[in-house]
Amino acid sequence: xxxxxxxxxxxxxxxxxxxxxxxxxxxxxxxxxxxxxxxxxxxxxxxxxxxxxxxxxxxxxxxxxxxxxxxxxxxxxxxxxxxxxxxxxxxxxxxxxxxxxxxxxxxxxxxxxxxxxxxxxxxxxxxxxxxxxxxxxxxxxxxxxxxxxxxxxxxxxxxxxxxxxxxxxxxxxxxxxxxxxxxxxxxxxxxxxxxxxxxxxxxxxxxxxxxxxxxxxxxxxxxxxxxxxxxxxxxxxxxxxxxxxxxxxxxxxxxxxxxxxxxxxxxxxxxxxxxxxxxxxxxxxxxxxxxxxxxxxxx
Amino acid sequence: xxxxxxxxxxxxxxxxxxxxxxxxxxxxxxxxxxxxxxxxxxxxxxxxxxxxxxxxxxxxxxxxxxxxxxxxxxxxxxxxxxxxxxxxxxxxxxxxxxxxxxxxxxxxxxxxxxxxxxxxxxxxxxxxxxxxxxxxxxxxxxxxxxxxxxxxxxxxxxxxxxxxxxxxxxxxxxxxxxxxxxxxxxxxxxxxxxxxxxxxxxxxxxxxxxxxxxxxxxxxxxxxxxxxxxxxxxxxxxxxxxxxxxxxxxxxxxxxxxxxxxxxxxxxxxxxxxxxxxxxxxxxxxxxxxxxxxxxxxxxxxxxxxxxxxxxxxxxxxxxxxxxxxxxxxxxxxxxxxxxxxxxxxxxxxxxxxxxxxxxxxxxxxxxxxxxxxxxxxxxxxxxxxxxxxxxxxxxxxxxxxxxxxxxxxxxxxxxxxxxxxxxxxxxxxxxxxxxxxxxxxxxxxxxxxxxxxxxxxxxxxx
Numbered sequence: 152x153x154x155x156x157x158x159x160x161x162x163x164x165x166x167x168x169x170x171x172x173x174x175x176x177x178x179x180x181x182x183x184x185x186x187x188x189x190x191x192x193x194x195x196x197x198x199x200x201x202x203x204x205x206x207x208x209x210x211x212x213x214x215x216x217x218x219x220x221x222x223x224x225x226x227x228x229x230x231x232x233x234x235x236x237x238x239x240x241x242x243x244x245x246x247x248x249x250x251x252x253x254x255x256x257x258x259x260x261x262x263x264x265x266x267x268x269x270x271x272x273x274x275x276x277x278x279x280x281x282x283x284x285x286x287x288x289x290x291x292x293x294x295x296x297x298x299x300x301x302x303x304x305x306x307x308x309x310x311x312x313x314x315x316x317x318x319x320x321x322x323x324x325x326x327x328x329x330x331x332x333x334x335x336x337x338x339x340x341x342x343x344x345x346x347x348x349x350x351x352x353x354x355x356x357x358x359x360x361x362x363x364x365x366x367x368x369x370x371x372x373x374x375x376x377x378x379x380x381x382x383x384x385x386x387x388x389x390x391x392x393x394x395x396x397x398x399x400x401x402x403x404x405x406x407x408x409x410x411x412x413x414x415x416x417x418x419x420x421x422x423x424x425x426x427x428x429x430x431x432x433x434x435x436x437x438x439x440x441x442x443x444x445x446x447x448x449x450x
Numbered sequence: 451x452x453x454x455x456x457x458x459x460x461x462x463x464x465x466x467x468x469x470x471x472x473x474x475x476x477x478x479x480x481x482x483x484x485x486x487x488x489x490x491x492x493x494x495x496x497x498x499x500x501x502x503x504x505x506x507x508x509x510x511x512x513x514x515x516x517x518x519x520x521x522x523x524x525x526x527x528x529x530x531x532x533x534x535x536x537x538x539x540x541x542x543x544x545x546x547x548x549x550x551x552x553x554x555x556x557x558x559x560x561x562x563x564x565x566x567x568x569x570x571x572x573x574x575x576x577x578x579x580x581x582x583x584x585x586x587x588x589x590x591x592x593x594x595x596x597x598x599x600x601x602x603x604x605x606x607x608x609x610x611x612x613x614x615x616x617x618x619x620x621x622x623x624x625x626x627x628x629x630x631x632x633x634x635x636x637x638x639x640x641x642x643x644x645x646x647x648x649x650x651x652x653x654x655x656x657x658x659x660x661x662x663x664x665x666x667x668x669x670x671x672x673x674x675x676x677x678x679x680x681x682x683x684x685x686x687x688x689x690x691x692x693x694x695x696x697x698x699x700x701x702x703x704x705x706x707x708x709x710x711x712x713x714x715x716x717x718x719x720x721x722x723x724x725x726x727x728x729x730x731x732x733x734x735x736x737x738x739x740x741x742x743x744x745x746x747x748x749x750x751x752x753x754x755x756x757x758x759x760x761x762x763x764x765x766x767x768x769x770x771x772x773x774x775x776x777x778x779x780x781x782x783x784x785x786x787x788x789x790x791x792x793x794x795x796x797x798x799x800x801x802x803x804x805x806x807x808x809x810x811x812x813x814x815x816x817x818x819x820x821x822x823x824x825x826x827x828x829x830x831x832x833x834x835x836x837x838x839x840x841x842x843x844x845x846x847x848x849x850x851x852x853x854x855x856x857x858x859x860x861x862x863x864x865x866x867x868x869x870x871x872x873x874x875x876x877x878x879x880x881x882x883x884x885x886x887x888x889x890x891x892x893x894x895x896x897x898x899x900x901x902x903x904x905x906x907x908x909x910x911x912x913x
Contacts, residue, residue, distance in 0.1 A: 207533050208566045214536045215562050218547050219555025226548030229540025230863055237871050240537040241878050244530045248882055251526035255519065256892045411552035411628070418556045418630040426563035433570045433593075440574060440581055 155410035157420065158220035162213055163399055167392045169209035171311065174304075174391070176206055178312025180246060180271020181305070182335060183264065191320075192264075194328045198319035199250070207247070219419055221409040228285060235277040235292040242274035272305060279304020286398045287354055296354065303346050307391045310339040314371065314387035318380040322442075336375050336387075344368050347394065360397040364390050469869035470542045470862050475844070476872075477534055479837055480879055483653065484528035486836065489598045490654020491521040492572075494686055496591045503584055509678050513685070515579075517658070519893055522576045527886050529569065534875075541871070546851050546861035549625060553618050554608045556630025561604035568597035602650065603643045610638035613843070614711060615852050637711065641704040642843075648697045649839065653832045655690030656785065659683050660829030661894070663822045670819060680817075687825065690832065691789035698786060702745075708846075709746045712853065713755040714764065715846030718771035724756040733776065766848045774841040781835035788828055791821065 179195045186192050218225040229236060249263035249270070280292035283300020291297060313336035320329035344365070351361050367390035374383035410416070495517040502510035540547050571593040578587050611617075617633030619626050662683035669676050709716040716722075720742060722729060728751045731741030740750040747754075757765055851858040862868075 207529055208562065208569055211533060211536055211565070212562055214540070215555065215558045218540065218551035219559060220552070222551030222555075223548050225540055225551060226544035229537075229547070230544040230865070233541035233863055233865060233871070234867075236537055237541055237874070240534045241874060243533055244878060244882060247530040247533075248527050248885065251523055252885055252889045255523050256889050411555070412626070415552045415556060415628050415630055419559045422556065422559050422563060426560075426566070430563065430566055430570065433567065433574070437570050437573050437577075440578055 153407065153410075154413050154416040154420075155220070155406040158216065158410065158416055159399075159404075159406055161423070162216045162220070163396065165209050165213040165216060166395060166399075169206065169213060170307075170392060170395055171388050173206040173209060174275065174308040175311045175315050177246075177271045177275040177305075178308035178310065179316065180268055181309045182312055182316065182332075184268025184271065188328075188331070190325060190328050191331060194316060194320045194323055194325060194332075196254070197323060198316055207243070210243075216419070220411050220416060221404075221406065222411060223409045224404060228281070232281045232284070232292060235281050239274045239277035239281075242270040242277065245270035246274065275305045275308045276301035279307075282395075282398060283354075286402045299346075299350055303343070303350060303394075306339060306343045306346055307394065310336065310343045311387060311391050313339050314375065314383055317375070318384065321380060333375055333378075336383075337372060340368060340372050340375070340387075343390075351397075354401075358397045358400055360393045360400065364393040364397070367393065463866055466866055466868040467859060467862050469872040471858070473868075473872040473875050474538060474542055475841075476879070477531065477538060477875060479840065480883070481528065481531040481535055482836065482840060483833055484524055484531055485602060486650035486653040487521070487524045487657070488528045488568075489595070489602055489647065489650045490686075490689070491517055491524065491658070492575075492591060492594045492598060493651070494654065494658060494689065495521055496588065496595060497685055497689075498681075499588050499591065503588060509681055512678060513682055516893070518576065518579070520890060522572070523886070523889060523893070525569075525572055527882065529565075531879075531882075532565075542863055542868070543851065543861040544863055546856065549856065550615075550618075550852060553615075553625060553628050553630070553633050554611050557604050557607045557611070557634045560634075561601050564597045564601035564604060568594055568601055571597065599647060602647055604634075606643045606646050607634040607636070607639050609843075610642040611636050612851065613642070613847055613853050614638040615855050620855070638707065641700060641707050644700045645697070645704050645839070648693045648700060649832075649836045652690045652693045652697060652785065653829075653836055655686040655688075655693065656825075656832040657686075657829035659687035659690060660826050662686075663826040663828075666817065667819065667822050667826070670817070670822070675817070683825070687792060687828075690785070690828065691792045694782075694786045694789035698782065701782065706746055709754070712846070714757070714760045714766055715771065715843075717755060717757045717760065718766045718768040718846055719775040719842060720754075721768065721772045722754055722756040723758060725753065725759045726756065727751050727753045729754045733779070764849060766846050771842055771846045774838040774845070778835050778838040778842060781831045781838070784831055785828060785835070788821075788824060 176199055179199055183192055183195045186195065214225075217228075245266050249267040253263040253267065277292070280297040280301035282304070284290070284292055284294065284297045286300075287296045289296040292301070313332050316332040317329050317336060320326075320332050347368075348361075348365065367386045371383050371386040371390055374386060495514050498510045498514040498517065501507065502514055571590055574582075574590045575587070575594055578590055582590065611633050614636040615633075616636040617629040617631070662679050665676070665679040666683055669679055705716070705719070708719070720729075721732065722742075727743070728740040729742040731738045731745065743752040743754060744750045746752070757768060847853055849857050849859070851861045
């Protein structure tokens with residue numbers, strides 16, 4: 152395995168984490184936009200709490216790794232798709248700031264809610280469109296393939312979020328909300344399945360990963376129906392992330408031609424290794440701390 | 451299509467090239483203020499929290515709580531505006547990233563790790579307020595400050611590398627023999643990093659003090675002096691005042707470094723048109739013969755290079771550089787004077803009280819309205835000074851994006867619609883800035899704030 156393969160592996164790992172955690176955040180924004188009930192929105196806000204800032208870091212990690220390890224690929228992708236990527240970046244600005252503003256000044260909630268929801272749709276749509284166009288080699292993000300990929304990615308995020316939120320609602324002892332998120336999860340799961348499989352056939356994806364995704368998706372639906380809330384988080388994540396892996400496989404990038412020198416990659420690997428020793432335990436601590444509810448923020 | 455082809459095919463129109471530069475300048479200029487507060491405010495918060503733990507004084511606890519809240523909001527806005535910058539590196543300057551991305555990428559990898567640590571501990575610090583013991587909570591704030599300083603340093607190594615590129619070879623136009631460490635440890639790094647970190651602390655210190663200067667002036671009119679406002683002013687103002695003289699020393703090193711390593715930038719900064727010996731020091735209407743030569747080379751008759759020694763197509767826009775440099779110096783001197791008065795007043799008061807006097811009672815003296823009115827402008831002055839300094843170093847490097855190696859025109863995205871990106875960014879950021887300020891004002895005026903001061907507020911308790 153060459154240095155370039157390891158670097159690509161790390162990039163895909165970062166992308167997967169961004170899709171799973173950041174994607175769930177975007178999806179939660181979508182449900183926040185459509186949820187009619189205040190309790191649902193409260194569950195969403197509570198679930199997203201402190202972690203969204205950490206989620207941006209996955210994206211930054213992917214960008215930095217790409218421009219360091221494969222500079223020409225980064226440059227050509229950014230040049231060719233600067234419009235949707237700039238829109239995605241502005242979406243991140245609008246989303247992140249409105250979320251934290253609404254938290255800091257609770258009585259201004261409504262004013263920020265719409266911007267938050269709309270930008271939560273815009274960003275994954277743009278990312279998905281760009282990713283699909285890179286995968287299929289079609290020109291513009293506004294081509295049919297791009298629009299399809301954008302819609303599919305947004306739906307995947309919504310599905311992920313719904314699956315995660317059932318458990319959060321349950322943890323916050325809100326059985327009604329949990330029931331509704333279960334409905335959202337089933338509904339969006341079916342929508343994603345209906346969208347994904349014919350699309351994969353049209354774009355001509357012939358990867359065993361499609362089967363993995365389909366099976367994981369079906370199993371998740373059963374698990375949701377049977378209320379296996381922790382297990383479904385794993386299968387739901389697998390169903391979503393295998394789509395991404397399939398796309399990377401399909402893209403067939405010229406890695407060795409574009410890769411940075413080995414000295415650079417080694418430097419980055421060592422840095423990341425040392426970083427991980429500090430980062431992983433602190434991140435676990437943050438998660439644990441956050442799951443520990445207090446009286447103060449139960450309402 | 452490869453980027454090289456893409457770039458060769460159509461250069462951006464001059465208008466779009468200017469738009470790209472303006473967009474980068476604007477988003478960086480915006481981010482740099484938030485980044486400064488991101489470094490300084492956690493430090494101030496920890497200082498107040500530490501005093502609160504030591505003394506049990508609930509005024510310190512309330513200050514810490516309030517600053518932490520503002521730090522949380524500003525950190526979030528800073529994180530997203532930083533994310534935009536990492537997009538813009540590619541969407542605006544793909545030629546730069548294509549060729550040199552791997553050279554400085556290692557620095558950004560380290561920056562990413564440091565920022566990640568900062569974000570995680572920021573989360574722990576913010577959400578741990580009610581869930582950790584006061585002592586543990588205080589300790590979780592330390593990584594936020596350390597990682598913030600480190601992350602700023604790593605980012606600055608990239609800029610200093612753009613000024614003093616090292617750690618690679620060019621063979622037939624291809625980058626080889628890359629050493630990320632040598633690139634980071636380029637000779638411009640020490641002065642640039644120290645200069646920027648001191649600037650950040652000054653911006654944050656003076657800015658927070660400005661807010662409390664307003665409150666103190668209001669207090670003075672109402673005929674009462676609130677200890678909460680006094681300490682809220684004294685702690686950050688002291689931070690700014692301590693950094694100001696240090697900044698002058700570092701700035702002196704920095705400008706002498708530029709004189710030695712980037713003659714075009716230095717000639718532009720000082721407005722030296724012709725290479726000559728015994729260069730006078732000129733500032734506004736003042737002119738001191740031979741002084742600049744003496745200051746730079748410690749020799750009154752030393753020769754300094756003028757703009758005429760630089761090829762015409764490699765000269766920076768001298769007027770912009772000179773003006774921004776003078777603005778920085780003027781504002782720096784103004785801040786230094788305020789700091790000096792603060793230090794003098796503190797010293798006199800300390801003599802009067804003897805060693806037993808505690809900080810809280812010591813900070814009584816300089817509450818003269820004229821001082822507060824000047825101090826009120828110190829925050830804005832510090833921001834302006836930092837922006838002017840940044841303009842000096844960035845515009846002074848032009849027309850090079852990588853000094854002496856790659857021109858900015860070779861790096862820009864060739865798309866002819868870049869200016870629409872600029873318009874979109876301007877619109878979104880205008881709303882963002884307005885909303886941020888409005889939210890901060892709301893935090894400041896929370897109705898429960900004064901109520902909480904009447905009861906005991908230990909640091910670790912829930913509001």
